[in-house]
Amino acid sequence: MKTVYSCFCTDVIHDGHLNIINEARKYGSVILGALSDEVLIRYNKFPTISLDERVRLYEEIEGVDRVIVQNSMMYDDVIPVLKPDFVVHGDNWSRGPESAIRGNVIRLLSVYGGRLIEVPYTYNENVKRIDQRLKEKLSMPEYRRKRLRDLIKMCPTVKTIEAHSGLTGLIAEKTIVENNGKLDQFDAMWVSSLCDSTDRGKPDIELVDMSSRLRTINDIMEVTTKPIILDGDTGGLTEHFVYNVRTLERMGVSAVIIEDKTGLKKNSLFGTEVVQTQDSIENFSAKITAGKKAQLTDDFMIIARIESLILERGMDDALQRARAFVKAGADGIMIHSRKKDPAEIFEFCDKFRAEDPHTPIVVVPTSFNSVTEEELANHGVNIVIYANQLMRAAFPAMKQAAEMILSNHRALEADSMLMPFKDIITLIDEL
C-alpha cells in the first residue's frame, strides 16, 4: 500500500479539507499531520482548540488512517522519516511567502522520488463562512484578551509592533515574510502614547485623553484579531486607573503598561533633557495593587514600567523597584533605556532573572536597535515592542510626497513613490 501525507493547519474542517482527503485516499493510505501550536501561531492561525482536540478532530475525518503531529513549518522532520509516496496539498501555496514551504516539500520528495499532488483550492460560500467565523471568534474580547498570556508561554519572544489606526492594525495583522525558509509575522500590537498623540498632531504628555485612546483601540480591534498591549502612560490617578482597567479588560485589551512617573509626563526618549519626576515606590505599588484588585478576569495583565535607567537613577534602583512592583501584583516588568548599547538592559534582565525566573520582561529596543530578538530572549526577555517604527516610516514618505507635488505643481513626479490604491485596499476585508 502506498502512503500519502498531508498537513492541516485548521481548527475547523470544511469542504476544502474534505476534498484534499478524498483526493489523497485515491493514492494510498492517508497520514495527516496536525501542526503544533507553536507553528500554527507563526501562520496567524492562532489555535482556538488544543492540539489534542485537533488530533481527535482529524482522526474522525473519513479516509484518514493516522494522525501525527508536525512540529515545524517546513517538512524536514516528517518527509525524510515517513518517506510518503505522495504529498497532497491545496494549490494555494504557489505564490507568496508560503511558496517557500512548497519548495521545501518538492526538494525533500525529490531525494527519493516522492510526488507532490496539488489539488485546486476550494473557496465556496461555506468555506468563506467558516473562515469568517474563526476570525470573528479570535477577535472577540474573551479570546483576544487571553491570547497574550498564551503567547508568552508559547513563543521565545512575543514580537509586538506599534499600531495607531485601522490601517496600521491591518499591517500588524497581515504582514508576513519568508526568511531563511521560515515564515514570520508579528504576534501582538502596541498602542503607543507617542504615536497615538503624534497621529493627532499632539505632544506625548498624556494630553490625548482615555476616551480618544479607546477610540484608537476600537478602530484597530474592528479589523484585527491579534492581542493589544496599551501604553497607559502613568496610569493617571489611581482612582481613575481602576475604572480604566475595567474598561480595557471588557474591550478585550490584553495588557496595560504603566510607567512609574508622576506629574506632567514627558516621553522617555527625552530622558534627563526635560524635567520628569519618578513616582515613589509606595505610590506606584499602591496603583498597581488597586488595578489588580479592580480587574475581573485572570487574563488581563498590568505591567509595571521602570524609568530608573532613563532617569539615570541606577541599576540598584531599577531592581529594587522591579521587586516591589512584582510584590504589589504586577504581571510583568518593562525596563526601558535610552542607550544605544543594550548592556544595561542585559544587566538588568540577567540580575532580575536570577531572582525571578518567571515574571515576564518587556523591552522597547528603539535606541538599542542593533540587538536581535534572539539575543534579548537569551537574557530572559519575553516581549519585544517595536514602538514607533510604522509612524516613523510613514511620516518621511508623506512629507516627501507633499513636497514633490508642491515643487512640480502636479502629482506625476510623486507617482513612482506611491503605492496604487488598489494594492492598499487588498489589505481591507470585504464582508
Ligand code: SPV
Ligand atoms: C511610546 O511608544 O509611547 C512609549 C515608548 O512610551 S517610548 O517612546 O520609547 O517612551
Ligand code: MG
Ligand atoms: Mg508612551
